[in-house]
Amino acid sequence: MTAGLDTPDRRGRTGLDQHGRDLARNPRVRIRDVEVLACDWYVLRKTTFDYQHSDGHWSREQRETYDRGDGATILLYNTDQETVLLTRQFRLPAYVNGHPDGMLVETPAGLLDGDGPQEAIRREAAEETGHTVGVTEHVFDVYMSPGSVTERLHFFAAPYGPATATGDAGGIAMEGEDIAIVELPFCEALTMVRSGQIADAKSIMLLQWAALDGPFRSTALPTRSPG
Known part of the structure; x- marks a missing residue:
């Protein structure tokens, strides 16, 4: 059981690893995995995705994003x-x-x-x-x-x-x-x-x-x- 994923973290949040998984607005981006690295107060995620470059080839990419809200x-x-x-x-x-x-x-x-x-x-x-x-x-x-x-x-x-x-x-x-x-x-x-x-x-x-x-x-x- 992991806080922020299947049990509440200290801010009462769960399912933090689901954020962004269903994104499909850009056909050149295919989300493959979302991993929560930290959720002490704000949320640090590592997202793995496939990206189609302008010349047509695909590459597997990873990016870390820091989510503190708007x-x-x-x-x-x-x-x-x-x-x-x-x-x-x-x-x-x-x-x-x-x-x-x-x-x-x-x-x-x-x-x-x-x-x-x-x-x-x-x-x-x-x-x-x-x-x-x-x-x-x-x-x-x-x-x-x-x-x-x-x-x-x-x-x-x-x-x-x-x-x-x-x-x-x-x-x-x-x-x-x-x-x-x-x-x-x-x-x-x-x-x-x-x-x-x-x-x-x-x-x-x-x-x-x-x-x-x-x-x-x-x-x-x-x-x-x-x-």
Whole structure:
């Protein structure tokens, strides 16, 4: 009897080795086997599949995938003050891979945990920043690391201000969260992207969207003289 397969793991899951076995949307891919390597909290699988190459020949391939569920992130902005509301928290993976102190400046984000993307990001924004956002604008959905991680991240944006500040910030202490709020002028946030002080992919994508197509387009883009 194996936890996560035929008996519940610590999150109550079974049948984790069945995920992906019935995929048939791509006739050039034939799933042969799915093996669960770890399921302590998220799930690490090794999938064996046959793949038909562009020249017609087939090969047997194996890939490991890390399944942590899908997530959502949001850019909170204030066009009157020309500011954005970001967070700062410790990220161990970044720390062990060269970041000076592991303290990353980011847009609020979190896993869906069974909720819809908009419901989840409103929850995360309230927990991390203390702001209860109203209508959110859906920006795009992105596979952040498609070579190994299954996660699809849903991107949103929403205004914030004194009226949306309804609770305490900082995250959930019981889950080990220790999140600081970072309010920045939008132009300063863009400068921090250029200097590498903001090195989180989702945050960079939302800040650049805000400059190119979003709420700060008119202030972030230089004015071109006619002719």
